[in-house]
Amino acid sequence: MIRITDRTLSSLDDMPYNVSLLARFLELLIQSEPDAIELSQKTYDLLSPLPDYPGYLLRINQIEDVAEYPGIAGFVCHGVQADSCKNIICEILLDDMRDINDLAACFKDCGKVRVQGLDDIITGDYVNAFARLRKSFSDRIEFCPTNRYNFATALAAEWLTNGGNSVATSFGGIGGFAPTEEVIMALKLAGLRKTEKNYSFFPEMANVLNKITASPVSRNKPILGRCIFHVESGIHVDGILKDPKCYEPFPPETVGLKREIVIGKHSGTASIKAKLAELGIPCADEKLPAVLEGVRARGLEKRGALNDMEFAQVVRECAA
Numbered sequence: 001m002i003r004i005t006d007r008t009l010s011s012l013d014d015m016p017y018n019v020s021l022l023a024r025f026l027e028l029l030i031q032s033e034p035d036a037i038e039l040s041q042k043t044y045d046l047l048s049p050l051p052d053y054p055g056y057l058l059r060i061n062q063i064e065d066v067a068e069y070p071g072i073a074g075f076v077c078h079g080v081q082a083d084s085c086k087n088i089i090c091e092i093l094l095d096d097m098r099d100i101n102d103l104a105a106c107f108k109d110c111g112k113v114r115v116q117g118l119d120d121i122i123t124g125d126y127v128n129a130f131a132r133l134r135k136s137f138s139d140r141i142e143f144c145p146t147n148r149y150n151f152a153t154a155l156a157a158e159w160l161t162n163g164g165n166s167v168a169t170s171f172g173g174i175g176g177f178a179p180t181e182e183v184i185m186a187l188k189l190a191g192l193r194k195t196e197k198n199y200s201f202f203p204e205m206a207n208v209l210n211k212i213t214a215s216p217v218s219r220n221k222p223i224l225g226r227c228i229f230h231v232e233s234g235i236h237v238d239g240i241l242k243d244p245k246c247y248e249p250f251p252p253e254t255v256g257l258k259r260e261i262v263i264g265k266h267s268g269t270a271s272i273k274a275k276l277a278e279l280g281i282p283c284a285d286e287k288l289p290a291v292l293e294g295v296r297a298r299g300l301e302k303r304g305a306l307n308d309m310e311f312a313q314v315v316r317e318c319a320a
Contacts, residue, residue, distance in 0.1 A: 011175030086111035104136035144168035152178035200256035238270035265299035294318035
């Protein structure tokens with residue numbers, strides 16, 4: 001069974017706190033159904049009493065802190081050898097596979113180990129490296145790839161499709177880890193996660209997290225970017241209109257977005273026809289070349305896409 005631990009709420013301790021925003025984010029995070037949700041001691045104290053959820057983990061600074069939280073079933077502690085505490089995930093940093101034998105020997109008696117790091121392992125023989133990790137730590141290992149080189153999502157997905165069964169991620173990649181939403185969708189497309197699950201609440205999650213972190217999501221960010229289903233190129237529009245799977249790995253509505261045909265300098269005849277139909281603007285076929293030329297000229301002049309009013313104006317001028 002594949003297991004995803006989301007560690008967003010243990011990665012926000014340096015952010016200004018807004019309890020209502022944190023509470024709403026937790027509600028939405030529960031809807032996304034990770035197998036475990038990790039909180040820091042600060043976020044735990046702020047959000048208590050917590051909503052019902054069976055998979056809470058608490059990040060602690062030292063093993064002695066376990067006694068202060070009798071209602072929590074699992075804990076994460078960095079750099080400790082919790083040999084006698086099977087409900088503690090021992091987190092270790094591994095940046096060089098040459099250190100794996102020493103680390104495995106040090107943590108051989110721990111109940112579970114989270115290996116964090118290995119940013120650049122995908123540039124080498126990562127399949128063999130993953131096999132060594134599994135052999136060294138058996139089924140006790142949870143992989144938490146970091147994202148210094150923007151490989152974390154690929155590493156998490158490759159780990160889970162090459163025999164690994166547990167990863168730690170964070171929504172939006174907060175803290176420098178693999179983005180939870182990207183890993184979820186990668187597994188969904190691979191048939192390894194609930195295929196019927198709808199994530200139309202992702203935009204709200206992104207919006208709430210943006211308010212917490214004061215860091216807006218890029219418009220082209222995978223899964224969350226508001227423009228990832230905007231298409232302008234004529235050949236792309238033509239392909240999508242014939243079969244969306246030509247360019248879209250999943251329907252936009254799955255993640256709360258919608259497809260939008262953008263009109264500009266890269267548009268083609270298929271784009272013009274589709275936009276005319278969308279806006280209900282009549283235009284004779286023989287006028288389409290003139291409209292297309294006018295759209296491209298206006299897009300170059302504007303150095304950007306045309307809005308619906310500008311497009312309608314071009315049609316009036318060129319199709320008269």
